[in-house]
Amino acid sequence: MxxxxxxxxxxxxxxxxxxxxxxxxxxxxxxxxxxxxxxxxxxxxxxxxxxxxxxxxxxxxxxxxxxxxxxxxxxxxxxxxxxxxxxxxxxxxxxxxxxxxxxxxxxxxxxxxxxAPLPDESILSVFALPGLTAVQGLFNVGKPKKGETLIVTGAAGSVGSIVGQLAKAEGLRVIGVVGSQEKADWIINELGFDAAINYKTDDLDAQLAAAAPDGIDLFFENTGGPIQHLIFDRINAHGRVVVCGLIADYHNEVPAAGPSWLNIIKRRITVQGFTMPDHFHQVPELLEKLTPYVMAGKIKHxxxxxxxxxxxxxxxxxxxxxxxxxxxxxxx
Structure with missing residues (x-):
């Protein structure tokens, strides 16, 4: 050839x-x-x-x-x-x-x-951009603490699923936002999330209240969409928002309006966006952080x-x- x-x-x-x-x-x-x-x-x-x-x-x-x-x-x-x-x-x-x-x-x-002695598909699913992004966003930007409540959108996706599993391994309560009942069942039954919310269902605010009775400390944003506003309304004082992706807005010429800054002021919320090209020089240390979780069987994909x-x-x-x-x- x-x-x-x-x-x-x-x-x-x-x-x-x-x-x-x-x-x-x-x-x-x-x-x-x-x-x-x-x-x-x-x-x-x-x-x-x-x-x-x-x-x-x-x-x-x-x-x-x-x-x-x-x-x-x-x-x-x-x-x-x-x-x-x-x-x-x-x-x-x-x-x-x-x-x-x-x-x-x-x-x-x-x-x-x-x-790593893993199949090519596993390498791309975990050790490539998804895992690197999850580690950088969760640990270096989000700074999770044991006992906190984290919510992650796109929770059944390549990045969100790893973020949730890492947070569970660190002792956080983890809520995942997904787009189908099948995905909700998967992140709870297979990945060990504490709760799942299908954003295509009704009474989202009531579902959030039930899933996060003590409010939300850390919000890992992958998707955007209307549920973003409801999540923002439940973020606790000194909460953190990690903005990784906004797939709901990628096709829109004019992005949807974001949450009100009043909550950022009143609750002293930290909001930070990040992209991986800024951190490619950190790949060895990010892999060093991720690998023990994978080898211990704490990361499924x-x-x-x-x-x-x-x-x-x-x-x-x-x-x-x-x-x-x-x-x-x-x-x-």
């Missing part, structure tokens, strides 16, 4: 519509690598909500948008097939930002060796696997519908 498939972004999505018209599926020649480079065959590719921002035209963000005509951005895991780099040998399993393509050429920067590179196009829409069950991964 002398060619491979790649997918380039050629248009910006309009009104949140993700379909084949904004991408170009191309065949490329497998390159001859130069000194100091490696050729990686990507085996599994991660799909993440952040991609909606990467495809937009917004240049006032934490990372530049994907340039039109470039390979769509994504992280993945694969195997070194050719190496002219002193730090990598053929057969090394590696992880990094490889993009929507079957092969990837790298000078080694941002490429991390994978040594499930993978929603799609097959074939082009399945990524329609697969992105699963984030908007909430139809994904677990970490979205494409098998190449």
């Amino acid at each position: 002398t060619t491979f498939t790649a997918i380039n972004l050629i248009k910006r999505p309009q009104s949140g519509v993700i379909d084949s018209s904004i991408f170009d599926v191309v065949e490329k020649q497998i390159p001859t690598i130069a000194p100091g480079q490696v050729l990686v065959k990507q085996n599994y590719m991660s799909l993440d909500p952040a991609m909606f921002g990467w495809m937009s035209s917004d240049t006032n963000s934490y990372i530049p948008p994907v340039a039109l005509g470039d390979v769509m951005r994504s992280s993945g895991i694969g195997e070194v097939t050719v190496s002219n780099h002193p730090d990598f040998v053929v057969g090394d399993r590696v992880m990094g930002m490889m993009g929507w393509q079957e092969y990837f050429v790298s000078d080694g920067e941002g490429l991390n060796k994978v040594t 499930r993978t929603h696997l799609l097959n074939g590179l082009t399945s990524a196009i329609d697969g992105l829409n699963l984030f908007s519908t909430g139809a994904n069950k677990g970490k979205l991964i494409v098998k190449l």
